[in-house]
Amino acid sequence: MCAxxxxxxxxxGELGLSPLDQRENKVLLNEWAAEWSGRANTTRHSKKGVNxxxxxxxxxDDRALELAWWWFHQxxxxxxxxxxxxRDDALLTKWRTGFQHRALxxxxxxNEGKKRWSLPSGELFALAAILSPRTLTDGGTGLAYSxxxxxxxxxxxxxVTSRGDSRMPLALPRELHDEWLSPTRPGDESLVRKxxxxxxxxxxxxxxxxxxxxxxxxxxx
Numbered sequence: 001m002c003a004x005x006x007x008x009x010x011x012x013g014e015l016g017l018s019p020l021d022q023r024e025n026k027v028l029l030n031e032w033a034a035e036w037s038g039r040a041n042t043t044r045h046s047k048k049g050v051n052x053x054x055x056x057x058x059x060x061d062d063r064a065l066e067l068a069w070w071w072f073h074q075x076x077x078x079x080x081x082x083x084x085x086x087r088d089d090a091l092l093t094k095w096r097t098g099f100q101h102r103a104l105x106x107x108x109x110x111n112e113g114k115k116r117w118s119l120p121s122g123e124l125f126a127l128a129a130i131l132s133p134r135t136l137t138d139g140g141t142g143l144a145y146s147x148x149x150x151x152x153x154x155x156x157x158x159x160v161t162s163r164g165d166s167r168m169p170l171a172l173p174r175e176l177h178d179e180w181l182s183p184t185r186p187g188d189e190s191l192v193r194k195x196x197x198x199x200x201x202x203x204x205x206x207x208x209x210x211x212x213x214x215x216x217x218x219x220x221x
Contacts (some may be wrong), residue, residue, distance in 0.1 A: 005040040005110035068143035077133030086146040098130035099187030113159030128170040154204035
């Protein structure tokens with residue numbers, strides 16, 4: 001199960017992924033990177049405060065960027081079961097409600113099996129996530145999310161869990177971003193099949209390299 005991923009580099013230039021290049025979003029992203037070293041971890045309290053991570057979702061028909069809690073919520077509060085990853089083969093059962101509200105997580109790497117994985121030339125990519133509302137201390141609402149995983153394939157299939165299976169984050173190619181984010185697209189069996197098949201090429205391209213070889217600045221993809 002993936003418990004860490006990140007967005008290399010920073011301060012960020014043009015990333016080429018809407019809406020990250022909007023001025024106010026670039027400020028938010030750079031502030032997040034400076035505070036958390038461009039690394040997303042499951043949400044917890046630390047000396048710095050509560051770590052939240054950037055998510056892309058659709059709000060009022062437009063893409064928006066928000067910092068969200070990495071742990072699925074129920075009734076506005078963190079779920080009491082393990083809820084930072086959600087399997088693609090359980091999206092229609094355990095995660096059906098969240099599957100109707102989806103997001104993208106910008107990344108240039110993820111950690112799995114004590115290895116760092118990325119695309120060969122360090123391109124920016126987007127991981128699939130599902131959303132839930134969370135209750136803020138002032139009574140307002142924010143967002144929480146769970147990262148979607150798929151069966152490990154290619155080099156990533158060498159990472160095997162304690163249960164004997166291989167998992168990796170569900171990375172989506174650009175041509176599936178709009179459909180995944182669309183609030184009017186039902187989360188159903190056809191969407192599961194489409195993203196499983198559509199993620200195959202980018203999943204096979206993932207490779208592991210020493211962290212020192214990771215590019216410092218995300219590239220366009």
